[in-house]
Amino acid sequence: MPAVQETVERVKRIDVDQYRYGFETLIDSEKAPKGLSEEIVKFISQKKNEPAWMLQWRLEAYRRWLTMTEPTWARVNYPKIDFQDIHYYAAPKPKKTVTSLDEIDPEILKTYEKLGIPLREVAMLEGIEPKVGEDDPARRKIAVDAVFDSVSVATTFKAELKKAGVIFMPISEAIREHPELVQKYLGSVVPTSDNFYATLNSAVFSDGSFVYVPPGVRCPMELSTYFRINERNTGQFERTLIIADKGSYVSYLEGCTAPQRDENQLHAAVVELVALDDAEIKYSTVQNWYPGNSEGKGGIYNFVTKRGDCRGANSKISWTQVETGSAITWKYPSCILRGDNSRGEFYSIAISNGFQQVDSGTKMIHLGKNTSSRIISKGIAAGKSQNTYRGLVTAHRKATGARNFTACDSLLIGDKCGAHTVPYIEAKNSSATFEHEATTSKISEDVLFYCIQRGLSQEEAVGLVVNGFVKDVLQQLPMEFAVEAQKLISISLEGSVG
Amino acid sequence: MALLEVKDLKVRVEEREILHGLTLTVNEGEVHAIMGPNGSGKSTLSHVIAGKPGYEVTDGQILFRGEDLLEMDPDERAAKGVFLAFQYPVEIPGVATMNFLRTALNAQRKARGEGEYSTPDFLKKVREVSKSLNIPQDMLKRGVNVGFSGGEKKRNEVLQMALFEPSLCILDEMDSGLDIDALRIAADGVNALRSPGRAMIVITHYQRLLNYIVPDFVHVMSKGRVVKSGDKELALELEASGYAQFEDAA
Ligand SMILES: Nc1ncnc2c1ncn2[C@@H]1O[C@H](COP(=O)(O)OP(=O)(O)OP(=O)(O)O)[C@@H](O)[C@H]1O
Numbered sequence: 001m002p003a004v005q006e007t008v009e010r011v012k013r014i015d016v017d018q019y020r021y022g023f024e025t026l027i028d029s030e031k032a033p034k035g036l037s038e039e040i041v042k043f044i045s046q047k048k049n050e051p052a053w054m055l056q057w058r059l060e061a062y063r064r065w066l067t068m069t070e071p072t073w074a075r076v077n078y079p080k081i082d083f084q085d086i087h088y089y090a091a092p093k094p095k096k097t098v099t100s101l102d103e104i105d106p107e108i109l110k111t112y113e114k115l116g117i118p119l120r121e122v123a124m125l126e127g128i129e130p131k132v133g134e135d136d137p138a139r140r141k142i143a144v145d146a147v148f149d150s151v152s153v154a155t156t157f158k159a160e161l162k163k164a165g166v167i168f169m170p171i172s173e174a175i176r177e178h179p180e181l182v183q184k185y186l187g188s189v190v191p192t193s194d195n196f197y198a199t200l201n202s203a204v205f206s207d208g209s210f211v212y213v214p215p216g217v218r219c220p221m222e223l224s225t226y227f228r229i230n231e232r233n234t235g236q237f238e239r240t241l242i243i244a245d246k247g248s249y250v251s252y253l254e255g256c257t258a259p260q261r262d263e264n265q266l267h268a269a270v271v272e273l274v275a276l277d278d279a280e281i282k283y284s285t286v287q288n289w290y291p292g293n294s295e296g297k298g299g300i301y302n303f304v305t306k307r308g309d310c311r312g313a314n315s316k317i318s319w320t321q322v323e324t325g326s327a328i329t330w331k332y333p334s335c336i337l338r339g340d341n342s343r344g345e346f347y348s349i350a351i352s353n354g355f356q357q358v359d360s361g362t363k364m365i366h367l368g369k370n371t372s373s374r375i376i377s378k379g380i381a382a383g384k385s386q387n388t389y390r391g392l393v394t395a396h397r398k399a400t401g402a403r404n405f406t407a408c409d410s411l412l413i414g415d416k417c418g419a420h421t422v423p424y425i426e427a428k429n430s431s432a433t434f435e436h437e438a439t440t441s442k443i444s445e446d447v448l449f450y451c452i453q454r455g456l457s458q459e460e461a462v463g464l465v466v467n468g469f470v471k472d473v474l475q476q477l478p479m480e481f482a483v484e485a486q487k488l489i490s491i492s493l494e495g496s497v498g
Numbered sequence: 499m500a501l502l503e504v505k506d507l508k509v510r511v512e513e514r515e516i517l518h519g520l521t522l523t524v525n526e527g528e529v530h531a532i533m534g535p536n537g538s539g540k541s542t543l544s545h546v547i548a549g550k551p552g553y554e555v556t557d558g559q560i561l562f563r564g565e566d567l568l569e570m571d572p573d574e575r576a577a578k579g580v581f582l583a584f585q586y587p588v589e590i591p592g593v594a595t596m597n598f599l600r601t602a603l604n605a606q607r608k609a610r611g612e613g614e615y616s617t618p619d620f621l622k623k624v625r626e627v628s629k630s631l632n633i634p635q636d637m638l639k640r641g642v643n644v645g646f647s648g649g650e651k652k653r654n655e656v657l658q659m660a661l662f663e664p665s666l667c668i669l670d671e672m673d674s675g676l677d678i679d680a681l682r683i684a685a686d687g688v689n690a691l692r693s694p695g696r697a698m699i700v701i702t703h704y705q706r707l708l709n710y711i712v713p714d715f716v717h718v719m720s721k722g723r724v725v726k727s728g729d730k731e732l733a734l735e736l737e738a739s740g741y742a743q744f745e746d747a748a
């Protein structure tokens with residue numbers, strides 16, 4: 001029974017870690033104490049059983065971070081974060097310790113129902129264990145089944161990938177098992193000194209995914225964090241590194257819908273993509289973190305650094321994102337178009353409702369010859385939210401023949417929200433051709449009434465119209481993801497009208 | 499019981515009264531034509547029956563099978579069988595017509611407590627109806643009314659009417675913008691829907707449409723009221739002498 005075996009092994013491993021590397025004062029603790037110091041950075045590195053070079057790397061980042069200040073240029077407002085009031089390490093464990101369905105926020109349950117995830121499954125996803133004495137054999141069996149299921153799926157996954165030579169594992173494992181790859185590429189796209197949050201992440205990242213696709217290999221399946229996320233709490237400082245070697249192809253799906261309803265306040269992830277000659281990486285995200293309650297309290301601060309390096313000639317990196325959650329989003333998936341003829345794409349749907357603040361966009365840095373990029377951004381603002389597209393397109397001196405096309409469309413629902421477009425364009429090569437289009441419109445009452453006259457409810461009508469508005473981007477998502485995203489868009493706009 | 503009873507209806511838009519006490523009774527199986535000069539309030543009446551926001555009913559009643567229609571949300575009215583073919587159908591970019599038809603039909607069925615159509619059943623039905631209206635399948639893959647010609651938009655309205663099988667069909671100038679052939683096809687489509695259980699209100703400026711869709715009653719509206727009612731001969735009379743004779747009556 002692979003599941004049991006895996007669990008046993010994991011437990012063993014943890015024991016060994018604690019024995020050999022345990023920090024005396026902290027040994028019994030599941031969590032590091034609040035605050036950040038060199039001690040804590042060492043503690044994290046030791047908990048993860050990391051080699052010395054990794055600890056060194058983290059410490060350098062930490063020292064750098066001490067000299068930096070939080071950026072303030074984004075169009076977002078939030079109370080000052082006390083970085084000494086955060087736990088930087090928590091041992092993997094179920095996300096919540098709720099013991100029955102009754103204790104879950106009814107709002108969350110509703111969301112699950114609308115997503116079509118049956119409650120029994122919810123019980124599992126929320127990490128509920130049957131109460132002692134409450135012997136509900138049906139529930140227990142289903143939970144166990146489900147766990148077995150996901151393990152067996154994950155295992156099939158691994159075997160097939162291994163056959164293709166694809167490495168797909170938690171980055172903490174990759175650091176130990178493939179140090180040469182990690183050392184070569186980690187921080188090569190987002191340097192440890194890059195920006196305040198990325199530097200913080202470099203010092204304290206807990207886990208994340210590592211992918212390496214060998215030359216000429218077309219990864220046989222879409223890679224997804226879905227299964228791993230249910231397995232463990234990936235935490236607030238995720239680190240992902242994806243390398244597509246020459247002539248390879250990989251499509252990676254990040255996040256999933258409702259189950260990833262994390263309660264951590266601050267998230268500062270870093271994602272690095274490297275595409276070598278003729279390689280292609282497609283990276284899709286559907287983000288639905290807790291946006292805060294109807295009064296604007298709580299919710300995730302999502303400060304993410306995502307960057308792809310089209311390092312080789314004819315390489316291609318494509319970012320697709322559907323952002324519906326988080327109280328504050330600060331996120332600019334970018335492409336460095338270094339290789340000649342390389343291509344970067346950014347397709348984005350950013351929805352804000354309630355009191356959400358979104359400041360998102362992309363950077364396309366054209367360095368190589370005949371590089372091209374395409375930006376399609378759809379911002380939807382409802383409620384009292386603020387939605388900003390911030391984009392930078394630059395062509396450097398040597399980027400002869402660089403081309404960019406940008407289209408930013410914003411849709412406003414109601415009159416208490418705002419949409420803003422902040423494009424920066426910079427061409428140091430006269431042969432560069434950059435095109436920029438932007439529109440802002442209000443959702444039309446006549447269109448809504450047309451739909452409602454045909455039997456749709458007000459909310460269904462809004463969902464339908466918005467889904468039409470974002471269709472160009474939805475089409476970029478893998479099929480199953482697109483369907484989920486579509487449902488999510490409708491859900492996240494509930495209560496936006498009326 | 500009448501299917502639709504509009505009693506002494508007074509309606510304001512932005513502080514201005516548009517309908518000044520309009521009365522109209524429509525029974526099952528009947529076809530009523532409403533004619534009248536521009537701005538007389540024909541579209542306003544159709545919007546108020548369908549429940550479009552922005553209109554303030556200051557007096558009067560609208561009963562649908564004896565129920566107070568004004569108390570119902572517009573989607574509830576649709577599910578009960580009120581259908582309005584718009585004078586100006588809107589475009590919905592990015593929403594494939596086929597998807598729209600299906601979403602709307604299932605929403606109505608759900609509201610009535612009926613099961614959803616299965617995909618093959620739905621497709622079969624759409625294919626039948628669109629064929630009879632001469633609507634190519636390709637058009638149904640495009641966004642709702644996006645890039646449709648004026649005539650195609652109107653035919654799309656009739657298509658929906660045929661698909662949803664409403665009990666009250668209000669057609670607001672379905673003949674405007676249609677060429678002779680398209681008019682005949684659309685009218686045939688409407689005629690095919692005439693049935694003892696279904697009533698229609700046909701709003702038009704031209705007698706010509708009424709040659710194809712022959713009404714049981716013709717009403718003349720002027721300045722927010724029905725000023726004369728009669729049978730189909732009244733339309734011919736109007737065609738000959740215009741509306742001027744009613745201006746004073748109003
Ligand atoms: N939203 C509105 N705001 C202000 N006035 C309006 C509004 N809607 C309608 N009206 C006015 O109400 C009157 C009746 O308009 P309505 O569209 O009902 O006329 P109609 O009989 O359908 O005309 P037509 O034959 O040109 O279609 C017109 O004077 C019009 O200007």
Ligand SMILES: [Mg+2]
Binds near residue numbers: 540670
């Ligand atoms: Mg009109």
